[in-house]
Amino acid sequence: MTSLVREHLNGTAATIQKVLADETILSTVAAAAEATAASMLKGGKLLVAGNGGSAADAQHLVAEFVCRLVHDRAAMRAVALTVDSSNLTAIGNDLGFDRLFSRQIEALGATGDVFFGISTSGNSPNILAAIDEAKKRGMITVGFTGKDGGRMVGLCDFTVIIPSSITAHIQECHLALEHVFCAMTERCYFEGLKQS
Numbered sequence: 001m002t003s004l005v006r007e008h009l010n011g012t013a014a015t016i017q018k019v020l021a022d023e024t025i026l027s028t029v030a031a032a033a034e035a036t037a038a039s040m041l042k043g044g045k046l047l048v049a050g051n052g053g054s055a056a057d058a059q060h061l062v063a064e065f066v067c068r069l070v071h072d073r074a075a076m077r078a079v080a081l082t083v084d085s086s087n088l089t090a091i092g093n094d095l096g097f098d099r100l101f102s103r104q105i106e107a108l109g110a111t112g113d114v115f116f117g118i119s120t121s122g123n124s125p126n127i128l129a130a131i132d133e134a135k136k137r138g139m140i141t142v143g144f145t146g147k148d149g150g151r152m153v154g155l156c157d158f159t160v161i162i163p164s165s166i167t168a169h170i171q172e173c174h175l176a177l178e179h180v181f182c183a184m185t186e187r188c189y190f191e192g193l194k195q196s
Ligand SMILES: O=C(CO)[C@@H](O)[C@H](O)[C@H](O)[C@H](O)COP(=O)(O)O
Pocket: 051, 052, 053, 054, 118, 119, 120, 121, 122, 123, 124, 127, 167, 168, 171
């Protein structure tokens, strides 16, 4: 049985090594964090969405911003679009599952805000519709995906494609990079506040 554990962790480690060797991924995460901090310094907010395990990621990432990651500091403006059961059931029931997140962006998204969409396949229609709505509103878009990037390729201002075809390993790398994204955003944001 331990061989299964070892096999999974070897897959995780190999995927993380591939990410580490990919300068494009590293610089894209850094650039997305800088853009998010710049947005927040101008009063912008971060809206995050995903399905299944990626919905949990959305909530996890937002909690780091609103509560804290490493340092005690002021709260940062971030909202997970995966958590309000009345919104989710009303929109899903009345307008359709594909509009689950785009409808909330219609309500909450403003020019200069950031939408962060997470889809391991890059093909979830509700994430694609949310990116579309965010772009219509002049928001900055960040996409975390994997496999071949699916239909998310070329849609976002910042796209991270984890080089793996295994959903679990893509999610594991997403979570590691989401922590880095939050840490870098908070560093840039509070440096920017000090300078202003
Ligand atoms: O966590 C997992 C698999 O590890 C699942 O819940 C997974 O997130 C769901 O199947 C999602 O619906 C997949 O959507 P996506 O990542 O392709 O957008």
